[in-house]
Amino acid sequence: MTFIIALIGFSGFIIFYVLFASAIIYHLRAYVLPGWTAGRISIMIFIAVSLVLVAMALFYFIKIPWEAYAECPPFICVID
């Protein structure tokens, strides 16, 4: 159950991120003159770094023992 809630939250974050990033990229493509390359280069760098970070987030998300955290949340429960 905890995993499902976390997955919904993470999916919501990613959807919001993609929509917001798409809006910025749209503006950077729509309101430039043909010769302006810095905008395109920044878009490519942003997409590359975003993909790496999203992949890392997904990797760590899968590694998290959600059900164990449901029983023993971090900072609240101490296992000795």
Added chain:
Amino acid sequence: MLSLRNNETVSIVIRRHWWILVGPTIVFMALLIIPAAVTAVGTTYAPRLLDFFAEPIGEFTTVLYLLVLLIFAFLLWADYYLDVWIVTNQRIIDIEQKSLFHRVISEIPMRRIQNVTVEINGIIETLLKFGDLRVQTASEGSFIIENAPRPHEAKDVILHYLREDAENLKNPDGAGL
């Protein structure tokens, strides 16, 4: 994509001076090192906090934090990059990116320009050669680009096209020559 008219050429593109990005960049760098700082402080003062960041949930939280920082840095860059004055031989196009979905695009034909004023106010502005460039028009009031780099050069270019346009009006046969 923005388009130009026939026989229209871009002379200069004016963006705000890089100095105005220094403050946000320092804040961004400070926010970027927070996870590393928390880890360093946690080693001494809060071992449980350190344990949290060593676990997958801590690493996951850090990556989400970096994603949020990245998109805000990109938004800041887009705002800087799209907030621009394009001076062509026929007009000035003022694109003011107020926020992501709030943009004001104004066009000032050269023949409407009445006065161009440069204001450099401050030590840093004087040393780094940037200041406010104000263009006054006959009908729409004044347009201002704040923190324009080398505003005197920009003013000279605008006045050059202004004079050229005035001469073309006087001698229509020689227009464009």
